[in-house]
Amino acid sequence: MSKGIKIVTIGGGSSYTPELVEGFIKRYEELPIRELWLVDIPAGQEKLNIVGTLAKRMIEKAGLPIEVHLTLNRREALKDADFVTTQFRVGLLDARAKDERIPLKYNVIGQETNGPGGLFKGLRTIPVILDICKDMEELCPDAWLVNFTNPAGMVTEAVLRYSNIKKVVGLCNVPIGIRMRVAKMLDVAPEQVHVDFAGLNHMVYGLDVRVDGKSVLDQVLVEMGKPENALTMKNIPGLTWEPEFLLGLGAIPCGYHRYYYKTQQMLERELEEAATTGTRAEVVKRVETELFELYKDPNLAIKPPQLEKRGGAYYSDAACNLINSIYNDKRDIQPVNTRNNGAIASIPNDSAVEVNCVITKEGPKPIAVGDLPVQVRGLVQQIKSFERVAAEAAVTGDYNTALLAMTINPLVPSDKVAKQILDEMLEAHKEHLPQFHQTVEV
Incomplete structure (x- = not known):
């Protein structure tokens, strides 16, 4: 790789891309990128051109010899890539709006990566990511796939289970966001804070927190019970936790746990927002x-501060730190989505988990945590069952399997309601779910 690194970003027309470019610019001395290819689909061409032109201005301002290529030809871009990052949304934000609005008609939470919305985002996304994997096997078999596309845990599960790509890492900005907010809460530098993360994507817990090696978990849980310290992100209402609940839980929940531990309150808030300001997709x-x-x-030749409203804080830090650590064999510790390999005893070894790993040139090496604490184990296992069955439904296009996935999700109250939502959403997303409709239309 002495000639420099080739990175391909699929979904290059995303509003997040300037964040990624900024991260690459900051790390150029350690991460000498020669080519950055931004790939999109015809429907995203205008955005790709706008974002790509900004990326070129940012790199020119930085005075770096990185070539930026914009293309709608994925295969042209993938040839001989070293890293492939994915950040795409099948059906664009209009599809997300349907994921959020349709379940609300049945008094069920509508959300991008949880419940029925998470299922349908997975059903649309997994066939596309598996197509990308096939192209990678042929055109860049040694490349690393770094997936940011949601639902990242389910997508990583599908790649591990249904493709031949072994060099895959799923990534999320939730753990890094928690660490940064804990540092701010305790008024210490982020590098002093270490959090033991374990669980699944958007279902990850902080099992312990240490500052300069000393556990401060109890202090953090007390602080989190205060309204001003609700750990959340832009896309999730920061409803305050009951202080006694946090102390009983004995672990740091992530923002998405509100959908499971505060289901009714979150549903009421979503219904109110949908009727007034709009769903999150409409706001975005x-x-x-x-x-x-x-x-x-x-x-404009920098990442504008307004990008923070989009909800992707620390996105580039997570992605660029990971790529940097693999490329330079840094052996630092980062929370990522990877094959469990026995790290969490409560989850099958061949499943994807989100856990702290030592990042090496051979990829992430998960750090063993043993069994999850009994108070969080059941919910994590239920969501893993949901992810496994949902990934199978995405690959097979089997209606019964999709209905099962919908029904076993804890946010869906019954098989009857699951069937009603499933039928309406299958019809609404017909264009992007050919695997479910081909048998019917023959």
């Missing part, structure tokens, strides 16, 4: 319109 569409207007400015 407005934010993105503003962002792309900014990106068009020929004088």
